[in-house]
Amino acid sequence: xxSPPPFASSPNIPSPTTRLPRRSAYTYKHLSLLSHSxxxxxxxxxxxxxxxxxxxxxxxxRLGLSPTKPLAVQQWQGLIxxxxxxxxxxxxxxxxxxxxxxxxxxxxxxxxxxWKEGDTKWSYGDGDEAFKEIASxxxxxxxxxxxxxxxxxxxxxxxxxxxxxxxxxSIDEVFLDLSAQVHGIMLERYAELRGPPxxxxxxxxxxxxxxxxxxxxxxxxxxxDEGRAEEEDPDWDDVAMLVASEIVRDVRREVFEKLHFxxxxxxxxxxxxxxxxxxxxxxxxxxxxxxxxxxxFMSGFKFTKIRNLGGKLGDEVVAAFNTDTVSDLLPIPIxxxxxTLGDDTGSWLYSIIRGEDSSEVNxxxxxxxxxxxxxxxxxxxxxxxxxxxxxxxxxxxxSRLVEEGVLENKRRPKTMNxxxxxxxxxxxxxxPIPMGRAITEEGLFELAKALLAQVIVDGRAWPCANxxxxxxxxxxxxxxxxxxxxxxxxxxDAKALQNAQPKDEATPPPAAKRRRVDDGGIARFFGSREQxxxxxxxxxxxxxxxxxxxxxxDENVKDTDIIQxxxxxxxxxxxxxxxxxxxxxxxxxxxxxDDQDPSDAYVCPxxxxxxxxxxxxxxxxFHFAQDLQNEQPTPPRPVPPALKPSTAxxxxxxxxKGRGRPAVAASAPEKxxxxxxxx
DNA sequence: ACAATGACCTACGACAT
DNA sequence: ATGTCGTAG
Numbered sequence: 001x002x003s004p005p006p007f008a009s010s011p012n013i014p015s016p017t018t019r020l021p022r023r024s025a026y027t028y029k030h031l032s033l034l035s036h037s038x039x040x041x042x043x044x045x046x047x048x049x050x051x052x053x054x055x056x057x058x059x060x061x062r063l064g065l066s067p068t069k070p071l072a073v074q075q076w077q078g079l080i081x082x083x084x085x086x087x088x089x090x091x092x093x094x095x096x097x098x099x100x101x102x103x104x105x106x107x108x109x110x111x112x113x114x115w116k117e118g119d120t121k122w123s124y125g126d127g128d129e130a131f132k133e134i135a136s137x138x139x140x141x142x143x144x145x146x147x148x149x150x151x152x153x154x155x156x157x158x159x160x161x162x163x164x165x166x167x168x169x170s171i172d173e174v175f176l177d178l179s180a181q182v183h184g185i186m187l188e189r190y191a192e193l194r195g196p197p198x199x200x201x202x203x204x205x206x207x208x209x210x211x212x213x214x215x216x217x218x219x220x221x222x223x224x225d226e227g228r229a230e231e232e233d234p235d236w237d238d239v240a241m242l243v244a245s246e247i248v249r250d251v252r253r254e255v256f257e258k259l260h261f262x263x264x265x266x267x268x269x270x271x272x273x274x275x276x277x278x279x280x281x282x283x284x285x286x287x288x289x290x291x292x293x294x295x296x297f298m299s300g301f302k303f304t305k306i307r308n309l310g311g312k313l314g315d316e317v318v319a320a321f322n323t324d325t326v327s328d329l330l331p332i333p334i335x336x337x338x339x340t341l342g343d344d345t346g347s348w349l350y351s352i353i354r355g356e357d358s359s360e361v362n363x364x365x366x367x368x369x370x371x372x373x374x375x376x377x378x379x380x381x382x383x384x385x386x387x388x389x390x391x392x393x394x395x396x397x398x399s400r401l402v403e404e405g406v407l408e409n410k411r412r413p414k415t416m417n418x419x420x421x422x423x424x425x426x427x428x429x430x431x432p433i434p435m436g437r438a439i440t441e442e443g444l445f446e447l448a449k450a451l452l453a454q455v456i457v458d459g460r461a462w463p464c465a466n467x468x469x470x471x472x473x474x475x476x477x478x479x480x481x482x483x484x485x486x487x488x489x490x491x492x493d494a495k496a497l498q499n500a501q502p503k504d505e506a507t508p509p510p511a512a513k514r515r516r517v518d519d520g521g522i523a524r525f526f527g528s529r530e531q532x533x534x535x536x537x538x539x540x541x542x543x544x545x546x547x548x549x550x551x552x553x554d555e556n557v558k559d560t561d562i563i564q565x566x567x568x569x570x571x572x573x574x575x576x577x578x579x580x581x582x583x584x585x586x587x588x589x590x591x592x593x594d595d596q597d598p599s600d601a602y603v604c605p606x607x608x609x610x611x612x613x614x615x616x617x618x619x620x621x622f623h624f625a626q627d628l629q630n631e632q633p634t635p636p637r638p639v640p641p642a643l644k645p646s647t648a649x650x651x652x653x654x655x656x657k658g659r660g661r662p663a664v665a666a667s668a669p670e671k672x673x674x675x676x677x678x679x
Numbered sequence: 680a681c682a683a684t685g686a687c688c689t690a691c692g693a694c695a696t
Numbered sequence: 697a698t699g700t701c702g703t704a705g
Contacts, residue, residue: 018700054705075687075688078686080688089683090680119697137686139687139690141688169704169705170689170691170704170705171690172705173705259691307704308702308703310703310704311702311704312702313702316696331703368690368692369690369691369692370689370690371688371689372688374688375686375687415697415698417698427699428697428698428700429698429699430697432697468688477693605690
């Protein structure tokens with residue numbers, strides 16, 4: 001327990017004077033990293049927001065009920081969500097409806113919406129009735145997706161666009177990287193943070209923040225680490241947390257006032273801590289895990305509560321070390337973790353139980369796939385019945401595609417997957433969704449049937465216990481998409497145009513030309529017939545940005561796919577802006593700021609380069625980028641846990657290098673890396 | 680009172696081929 | 697590119 005606190009201002013060493021240190025543990029560099037939401041900034045602030053009993057709240061809101069009434073969401077005979085008032089009665093998932101009503105007679109059990117064969121839309125109905133018709137209905141989570149979208153949209157609207165970084169983590173959770181916004185607010189509030197670093201040296205510590213107590217309002221604060229006192233003066237990380245906490249409170253208030261949903265939130269220096277924090281106090285509360293409280297907070301947990309340790313990997317760790325608590329794991333040396341779990345997983349675990357997690361908030365709010373599925377209670381036994389379900393899946397997926405903006409061609413899926421299960425065996429088939437033509441229900445249906453046919457041909461298909469259909473590989477509409485994929489597609493379409501002969505319009509594509517029988521059969525339904533029908537509906541006009549020339553060109557399709565996948569990663573080669581040339585060649589001989597500054601020029605405090613004022617921002621960006629490259633030869637340690645127990649660990653063979661994450665990750669074997677970013 | 684459970688539905692990502 | 701598996705809520 002006497003391990004040194006992370007930062008230099010440690011009160012560990014009895015200071016000769018009882019006076020407080022006047023310097024912050026944080027530097028100008030840390031502050032600058034903060035403004036760029038860099039995971040390397042120790043000042044980083046991440047929030048996790050989690051809607052309280054989300055499905056239940058959706059129903060309460062939809063029905064206009066008082067949120068104090070106990071309510072549960074029913075699916076067939078089970079309960080899949082229980083609101084907090086109902087939990088007071090000791091209800092939990094998987095009491096049956098009958099048991100629940102016994103414990104809480106006034107409980108409202110609302111059944112989820114369902115699709116019924118032949119329906120053009122899901123609908124709400126009586127729960128008993130739904131259960132009777134379980135064989136002909138499937139549940140729809142659409143109402144919840146809709147609310148989820150509204151909430152997400154509101155949050156994105158509320159946060160300043162310039163600094164927002166929002167990741168949709170699930171239907172009822174988001175991560176916010178508040179670093180950049182917090183940085184801006186801190187500069188506004190504290191003039192002492194604004195200037196350039198003394199001597200132009202970014203490694204100079206910041207001045208200490210005012211030592212007045214911070215006002216944490218009603219936030220739940222986590223207990224401090226041992227040896228830390230509440231009276232210990234705040235540093236800038238505390239200030240950053242406080243500012244973030246204010247933002248989160250405002251977000252939550254907005255969501256409540258505008259949409260009537262309550263949520264819980266966690267605020268911490270990374271995603272893992274934020275996530276643990278949001279679950280700490282529910283409902284309708286927010287928890288701040290200050291850096292000075294991280295150890296205390298973490299040590300109380302079972303590590304199986306930590307993301308990625310809730311499954312097989314967690315079991316493996318439990319088995320290997322005979323404990324499920326964080327605190328029991330802490331004394332285990334990293335070498336032993338690595339030996340037992342593999343290098344990557346071992347060092348990832350070592351960090352994560354110490355509250356370190358450098359994973360980034362992925363600014364992504366759109367879904368990547370959608371799936372519609374049904375488990376068959378008595379299994380089904382015929383193609384006929386299966387086809388009927390495929391119809392429903394397609395209707396479901398198609399209507400969701402419409403909401404996704406596929407009709408306006410904003411985004412469209414590339415592939416379709418069909419999963420099939422009988423008993424323990426599970427099989428899946430997938431196929432590309434023909435490009436360049438409108439996506440129609442009919443087309444999707446025929447494609448789905450073709451996939452099912454493949455499964456049946458493959459082997460025994462009946463009785464079938466589960467079927468699911470999904471579409472994925474969503475691509476941006478071509479407007480905003482400068483990716484080479486889109487470019488080549490365009491080129492290919494053009495080629496297709498040249499090759500295509502009028503014959504295609506008149507006759508179905510000659511089957512003889514096709515090597516693969518499956519392709520042919522499928523593509524026909526997205527072919528010219530569908531196409532002409534679509535265009536007559538005036539749909540294709542929407543896609544003017546990408547000239548899908550109304551040609552179907554089966555033979556050419558195979559040429560198109562090759563490059564598709566290579567959507568290159570972003571790290572643009574950090575080209576120094578013109579004004580930075582000096583910096584490149586003139587090393588860090590920063591010494592004298594001999595700026596007798598003629599007021600028409602800006603002189604960079606770091607490299608003494610002289611430039612017009614309006615190039616200053618760009619130039620600073622250059623240094624920032626350069627710093628990133630210089631100080632973290634390899635990205636500090638994102639090291640996602642190597643999942644896949646079988647391969648990642650044991651053999652220690654890291655030869656799977658060809659795949660996985662881009663470029664930089666390749667330089668993984670870091671020697672004597674310092675990992676100084678936190679200490 | 681509470682934890683652990685199992686079935687279900689949806690979604691994401693890694694990896695093997 | 698297709699298929700399987702692990703994880704999570």
